[in-house]
């Protein structure tokens with residue numbers, strides 16, 4: 166096998182574990198560099214959090230999750246089970262490690278540092294979608310003609326305006342307009358009379374995430390990649406000249422390298438390769454409803470933490486941050502909490518006739534940065550832990566990781582995300 170200038174093996178056959186946005190984008194960009202890929206998922210394409218999310222491609226507001234305001238929400242959550250962040254009491258040592266680390270990083274200083282580190286990968290986000298679409302992925306990312314953040318009062322709006330100032334200070338461009346409630350309603354009649362202030366964000370996009378990830382999988386397969394569904398990877402072993410990937414269903418196959426892209430389950434396979442950071446499921450819920458006036462783009466109610474996205478002729482409504490095990494069943498009370506938060510803010514939305522009720526797990530890290538790159542084995546890589554932004558940053562992640570795996574050089578945009586930090 167050829168080696169990179171730094172003496173690392175250049176893989177020719179790679180197993181990617183996880184057929185979500187991150188795994189499939191990595192597989193696609195590896196193919197761009199001539200690598201043969203097999204994508205393995207225990208269920209199938211977009212079976213994890215890449216299906217029912219809000220589908221926003223919003224690098225302009227892709228900020229680190231731990232922030233001073235989260236601490237406030239956390240405290241409120243303990244007091245009120247209906248709040249948008251729910252932290253159930255738990256004695257799980259991994260969860261306690263996560264909460265301690267997350268709390269430590271929820272300072273303005275840590276936020277600013279992580280934000281600055283996110284800017285280089287954020288700035289590649291939309292362009293990486295263009296590469297996919299020009300390269301044969303049949304789905305399209307849509308320009309968000311009016312990406313509206315809506316508030317009851319101008320005072321509530323101050324939080325995002327301040328955050329945008331910090332985002333700008335970190336070097337991240339984000340153009341926006343400030344609107345009154347009436348001006349916002351003139352653009353988006355789905356906003357109720359209770360909306361008194363808004364911000365319209367410019368230059369962002371959105372996708373139908375499930376459809377997009379399936380189109381990405383189709384493109385990987387059309388270009389000769391294998392997609393294995395219903396295969397749970399139980400073990401990855403570095404043999405010194407390749408990796409042996411064993412599934413619970415009994416298949417054993419050798420590859421030159423493996424990429425673990427298993428979302429909220431990343432820790433299970435990555436830990437033994439020196440990846441010590443906890444990836445905690447931050448569970449979110451969504452459903453779709455019919456609306457009288459379908460918005461032209463995503464609508465965000467930041468104070469209620471509710472995210473809405475027009476998908477075909479329906480509105481997907483998403484929200485909640487519930488720190489629980491990713492396998493836990495859907496809890497109908499969380500759906501109700503989103504419904505009651507959204508009801509006064511939307512008009513003409515049939516919130517009592519819901520379809521596609523869904524729960525999925527944002528793969529969250531304590532410092533708000535993803536885990537992307539080589540583990541202590543030069544043949545085992547990880548890509549995940551993007552928290553709220555795995556759809557926005559999936560393609561840029563795959564592009565950068567494929568570059569690293571084939572050239573042996575860590576792209577500058579990936580350095581802060583090293584999985585061994």
Ligand SMILES: Cc1cc2nc3c(=O)[nH]c(=O)nc-3n(C[C@H](O)[C@H](O)[C@H](O)COP(=O)(O)OP(=O)(O)OC[C@H]3O[C@@H](n4cnc5c(N)ncnc54)[C@H](O)[C@@H]3O)c2cc1C
Nearest residue numbers: 183185187207213214215218219221398428449555556557
């Ligand atoms: C309510 C909600 C709204 C969101 N909105 C947005 C948004 O608007 N924009 C945005 O950018 N992000 C958003 N996100 C976050 C985004 O959904 C995630 O960051 C992203 O989907 C993570 O992708 P992934 O490929 O890393 O993981 P996943 O999509 O979860 O994929 C992991 C895959 O690994 C498989 N797997 C796990 N273990 C194994 C194993 N041992 N063997 C084989 N396969 C395995 C699973 O079956 C799964 O298919 C949202 C999330 C939620 C919950």
